[in-house]
Amino acid sequence: MPPNLGAGVRHFLIMVRSSAAPADTTTVLSVLSLKGGVGKTSIVLGLAGAAEERGIPTLVVDLDPQANATSALDPVAAPYSVSDVLHDARAGVAAEAVVNSCWGPSVQLIPSERALEHRAAETAPGSERRLRTSMLGVASGYRLVLIDCPPNLGELTRNALYASDAALVVTEPSFFAVQSAAQAVDAIEVARASGHESLRLLGIVATRIRPRFAEHRYRLAELREAFGDAVLEPIPDRTAIQQAQGACMPVQRWRSASAKAAAASFDQLLDAALTSSEPTRK
Numbered sequence: 001m002p003p004n005l006g007a008g009v010r011h012f013l014i015m016v017r018s019s020a021a022p023a024d025t026t027t028v029l030s031v032l033s034l035k036g037g038v039g040k041t042s043i044v045l046g047l048a049g050a051a052e053e054r055g056i057p058t059l060v061v062d063l064d065p066q067a068n069a070t071s072a073l074d075p076v077a078a079p080y081s082v083s084d085v086l087h088d089a090r091a092g093v094a095a096e097a098v099v100n101s102c103w104g105p106s107v108q109l110i111p112s113e114r115a116l117e118h119r120a121a122e123t124a125p126g127s128e129r130r131l132r133t134s135m136l137g138v139a140s141g142y143r144l145v146l147i148d149c150p151p152n153l154g155e156l157t158r159n160a161l162y163a164s165d166a167a168l169v170v171t172e173p174s175f176f177a178v179q180s181a182a183q184a185v186d187a188i189e190v191a192r193a194s195g196h197e198s199l200r201l202l203g204i205v206a207t208r209i210r211p212r213f214a215e216h217r218y219r220l221a222e223l224r225e226a227f228g229d230a231v232l233e234p235i236p237d238r239t240a241i242q243q244a245q246g247a248c249m250p251v252q253r254w255r256s257a258s259a260k261a262a263a264a265s266f267d268q269l270l271d272a273a274l275t276s277s278e279p280t281r282k
């Protein structure tokens with residue numbers, strides 16, 4: 001039996017899925033989860049790789065002190081990090097931290113560093129809006145901005161949500177999946193209720209799914225029972241994702257059947273992210 005969701009979460013799911021998306025052409029998407037190691041960074045990298053293949057101007061904001069997305073995108077030089085950006089927090093200052101990735105001309109990066117941990121501890125009234133302010137006028141230069149969150153729902157993830165148009169909740173197919181996803185959805189609802197009403201839930205995505213495992217199928221069914229059509233097509237477990245990350249290259253350029261299948265999954269997710277900001281979608 002899936003745990004009961006609070007009435008607030010159920011109402012929120014109905015509300016965000018049915019509200020019309022704004023007519024802008026930039027999607028700022030936070031990728032978040034309550035737990036660590038569930039596949040957030042892999043999804044950000046998979047989407048960035050898919051966007052690079054299509055020539056879609058994309059900015060990755062690495063908001064995790066572990067700096068995994070930064071390592072994978074391997075910028076030649078990074079004079080400023082997102083930690084400097086949040087410390088300064090002047091309107092538009094994030095532009096000064098943007099660097100080219102080694103993946104190609106379409107994917108740029110605001111890198112992270114370990115010192116970002118200090119920013120997570122610096123809370124004050126309004127401090128959750130530092131990233132939003134610093135990104136003013138920056139996001140609009142891209143079709144897609146992907147924010148890779150740390151593995152918690154604290155200050156940095158709150159900053160990500162306030163800077164975003166949409167949020168993607170990532171979960172693993174475990175006993176805790178529904179509970180973890182519900183807490184992440186709650187964090188989105190809190191941001192909406194605290195003045196960021198336009199924030200949308202893109203959906204909930206389960207990763208590292210092995211369809212042959214009955215346990216994974218069961219946990220996926222539980223998620224669907226709890227969250228309905230907010231649950232997106234899952235990302236299967238593909239060794240090519242790890243191989244490509246080890247080689248600092250997009251999985252889209254890795255040559256194997258597993259890589260091709262992974263690329264197809266990320267292409268489908270990219271379509272969902274991009275169409276979520278088209279004005280015709282209901």
Ligand SMILES: Nc1ncnc2c1ncn2[C@@H]1O[C@H](COP(=O)(O)OP(=O)(O)OP(=O)(O)O)[C@@H](O)[C@H]1O
Nearest residue numbers: 036037038039040041042151208236237238241242
């Ligand atoms: N679909 C997948 N198939 C195979 N391996 C995967 C998949 N998704 C993620 N992984 C692997 O699982 C590990 C954790 O993934 P990832 O770093 O993306 O998680 P995360 O949620 O960003 O972690 P953290 O919370 O620590 O930032 C990595 O080794 C990654 O290569």
Ligand SMILES: [Mg+2]
Nearest residue numbers: 040041064068
């Ligand atoms: Mg990560």
